[in-house]
Amino acid sequence: xxxxxxxxxxxxxxxxxxxxxxxxxxxxxxxxxxxxxxxxxxxxxxxxxxxxxxxxxxxxxxxxxxxxxxxxxxxxxxxxxxxxxxxxxxxxxxxxxxxxxxxxxx
Amino acid sequence: xxxxxxxxxxxxxxxxxxxxxxxxxxxxxxxxxxxxxxxxxxxxxxxxxxxxxxxxxxxxxxxxxxxxxxxxxxxxxxxxxxxxxxxxxxxxxxxxxxxxxxxxxxxxxxxxxxxxxxx
Numbered sequence: 001x002x003x004x005x006x007x008x009x010x011x012x013x014x015x016x017x018x019x020x021x022x023x024x025x026x027x028x029x030x031x032x033x034x035x036x037x038x039x040x041x042x043x044x045x046x047x048x049x050x051x052x053x054x055x056x057x058x059x060x061x062x063x064x065x066x067x068x069x070x071x072x073x074x075x076x077x078x079x080x081x082x083x084x085x086x087x088x089x090x091x092x093x094x095x096x097x098x099x100x101x102x103x104x105x106x
Numbered sequence: 107x108x109x110x111x112x113x114x115x116x117x118x119x120x121x122x123x124x125x126x127x128x129x130x131x132x133x134x135x136x137x138x139x140x141x142x143x144x145x146x147x148x149x150x151x152x153x154x155x156x157x158x159x160x161x162x163x164x165x166x167x168x169x170x171x172x173x174x175x176x177x178x179x180x181x182x183x184x185x186x187x188x189x190x191x192x193x194x195x196x197x198x199x200x201x202x203x204x205x206x207x208x209x210x211x212x213x214x215x216x217x218x219x220x221x222x223x224x225x
Contacts, residue, residue, distance in 0.1 A: 001167065033211030035151075042200055042215040043151065049209055086151055093164045093207045095141065095153030 002091035004098035011104045012081075018074040020101045022087030025068060030089040032070040034063060037084045046085075047072060077105050108133035110201050110216035117222050118195075124188040124221060128201030131182070135159050139204045140184040141212060142175060144197040152197075156207065157184055164207065196223045 005023040012018035022032060032050050035043035045054050047063040050070065060075045074081050082105045087098035114126035128140070142154040155165035157175040165173055174187045188195060198220050202212035 031209040035211070037151075042218050043212070044215075045211045045213050048211040048213070054213060088151075088153075088211060090206075090208050094166065095143070095156070095207075097151040097153060100150040 001094075002089070002096050004087055004089065004096055006085075006087060006098040006101045008099070009102045009104065011106055012074070012077045013106050014079065015076055018077050018081070018103055020072040020074075020085050020087075020103065022070040022072070022098045023068055024070070024089065027068055027070050027089065028066050030065075030091070032063065032065050033088045034061075034072045035086045035088065036081075037086065038082075043086065074103070077103075079105050081105055108203065108214055110203065110214060112199070112201050112216045112219050114219060114221075116220055117224060118191050119225050120192055120223055121190055124191050124195065125185065126199055126201075126219060126221075127183050127185045128216060129181070129183045130203075135177070135179055135182050135184070137205075139207050140175075140177070141202045141204060142186045143200045143202055143212070145200070145218075146194075146197040154186065154199075156204070158207070191223050193223050195221070197221060 034047040036046045037043040046061050050065040051063040062073045064071050085101045109131050111129045118124045136159045139156045141156040157163045172189045177184045198218040200218045201216050203214040204210050
């Protein structure tokens with residue numbers, strides 16, 4: 001089965017840039033989606049199809065996908081960006097989530 | 107604006123069957139994929155399965171023998187049944203929508219229901 005690997009944690013200084021990676025075999029041929037989950041809340045889609053933003057998601061969130069790694073970039077990080085982030089793909093009509101990354105804003 | 111509202115018991119006894127229903131309001135169930143996702147306490151997200159508006163389904167292989175996802179188009183609802191539950195099935199269960207099963211993420215989620223497995 002397809003697997004997605006994320007670093008458990010990432011720290012970023014307030015106002016700086018955070019990069020969250022999602023590793024998977026030939027992930028570049030798949031569409032990658034990213035979710036933000038704050039404590040006690042349902043996940044929210046922040047990036048879909050590698051780099052598209054749903055309505056209402058700030059431009060500070062961007063995504064890319066190349067080779068074996070997809071990346072979610074949070075620019076000008078704010079305290080409100082502190083959350084868990086999950087990547088997700090579809091593999092043969094099966095949903096697959098990454099292991100999740102906890103982002104801490106210092 | 108489409109919203110999802112989940113209903114079902116928050117407590118299930120070991121070896122019994124978990125049943126949850128998700129009601130779609132503010133839009134049609136047609137041409138979308140309706141998914142179930144769960145998250146054990148303190149852990150990550152696990153996709154359980156989906157049902158398409160035509161009735162076709164896809165399930166997580168690790169749960170396939172125990173799950174059924176069904177659709178009631180007249181009520182704009184879809185449901186999850188999980189048999190023979192154990193403590194490992196305790197989790198927050200979410201229902202969520204996706205436009206496709208290849209190129210789209212889960213754009214609408216409900217608030218989630220915590221399911222406890224205990225006698």
